[in-house]
Amino acid sequence: MTDILKYKGKRCVVTGAASGMGAACVKTLMSLGAEVYAMDVQDIKENVTQSFKVDLLSQESIDSVVADLPDEIDCLFNCAGLPGEPRFTNLDTCIVNIVALRHLTEALIPRIRKGGAISSITSVAGMSYTKNQKTVDEFLETPDFAAAKKWCEDNPSLANGYMFSKQAIVGYTYREAGKLAKQGIRINCLSPAPTDTPMMDAFHETLPKELMDEHFQSPIGRNAVPEEMAEPLVLLNSEASRFISGINLFVDFGYTAQVFCGQRISLV
Numbered sequence: 001m002t003d004i005l006k007y008k009g010k011r012c013v014v015t016g017a018a019s020g021m022g023a024a025c026v027k028t029l030m031s032l033g034a035e036v037y038a039m040d041v042q043d044i045k046e047n048v049t050q051s052f053k054v055d056l057l058s059q060e061s062i063d064s065v066v067a068d069l070p071d072e073i074d075c076l077f078n079c080a081g082l083p084g085e086p087r088f089t090n091l092d093t094c095i096v097n098i099v100a101l102r103h104l105t106e107a108l109i110p111r112i113r114k115g116g117a118i119s120s121i122t123s124v125a126g127m128s129y130t131k132n133q134k135t136v137d138e139f140l141e142t143p144d145f146a147a148a149k150k151w152c153e154d155n156p157s158l159a160n161g162y163m164f165s166k167q168a169i170v171g172y173t174y175r176e177a178g179k180l181a182k183q184g185i186r187i188n189c190l191s192p193a194p195t196d197t198p199m200m201d202a203f204h205e206t207l208p209k210e211l212m213d214e215h216f217q218s219p220i221g222r223n224a225v226p227e228e229m230a231e232p233l234v235l236l237n238s239e240a241s242r243f244i245s246g247i248n249l250f251v252d253f254g255y256t257a258q259v260f261c262g263q264r265i266s267l268v
């Protein structure tokens with residue numbers, strides 16, 4: 001059978017590799033013959049090429065891992081994330097979910113070989129990006145990690161946690177696609193529907209399960225499992241997607257379609 005994904009020997013960097021979708025992503029990439037450089041603040045249990053402890057809240061921690069990564073890579077998978085309040089502050093949520101994601105991505109772009117790709121996990125919570133585009137753009141105009149963090153500290157009512165951070169991933173993806181195309185590099189993001197990972201318990205602390213299911217669950221009537229997000233993410237960064245860049249792929253078995261055509265009310 002023709003291998004249309006072509007991951008054999010490809011160097012892939014994956015964040016959030018210890019748990020949930022990131023762990024599923026790492027497992028799939030290893031099975032496809034990729035070299036996997038996995039990072040997380042928690043211990044990584046999967047068998048990978050090299051694992052790194054990183055705290056995405058800290059620029060120094062990110063920079064020190066970047067210094068130890070190979071000089072050339074092919075793909076970056078931004079899977080790490082925080083669920084927001086009440087477990088984590090809005091500031092920390094914005095730092096991990098977008099400030100650090102952008103910093104790591106920009107540190108690695110010069111090492112991504114022509115034909116390489118970046119995929120980030122955002123969320124259906126970011127689907128209202130266009131309604132908040134002006135604010136997201138203002139945030140994304142900040143030049144670096146320190147300035148972006150300061151913008152969040154100075155504008156707590158705008159950088160208000162999970163939803164803002166996920167809108168900003170969509171905005172970042174859209175803004176970079178055209179620039180990166182000139183270097184032959186693709187960038188996309190993926191918006192998962194509710195998925196049964198350790199993060200789900202944290203979501204249920206703000207939105208009880210019954211309400212979460214009513215307002216966000218896919219019309220198929222169940223949550224996804226991590227592999228159902230990891231595999232489309234792997235597809236997005238693969239050779240099979242070589243003409244796909246600048247998209248936000250909804251992986252929700254029809255949830256956003258229902259919202260977009262008015263069959264279902266959106267809470268975001």
Ligand SMILES: NC(=O)c1ccc[n+]([C@@H]2O[C@H](COP(=O)([O-])OP(=O)(O)OC[C@H]3O[C@@H](n4cnc5c(N)ncnc54)[C@H](O)[C@@H]3O)[C@@H](O)[C@H]2O)c1
Nearest residue numbers: 016018019020021041055056057080081123194195197199
């Ligand atoms: N589970 C869902 O229903 C759902 C829905 C939409 C989007 N998402 C997004 O999917 C992505 C994956 O989440 P998941 O559901 O697999 O949850 P998860 O909690 O299982 O995985 C998140 C990973 O991010 C890592 N991480 C968190 N803070 C970090 C830090 N400071 N430094 C380094 N690593 C850190 C965690 O250790 C963990 O391994 C996240 O970006 C999340 O926002 C999840």
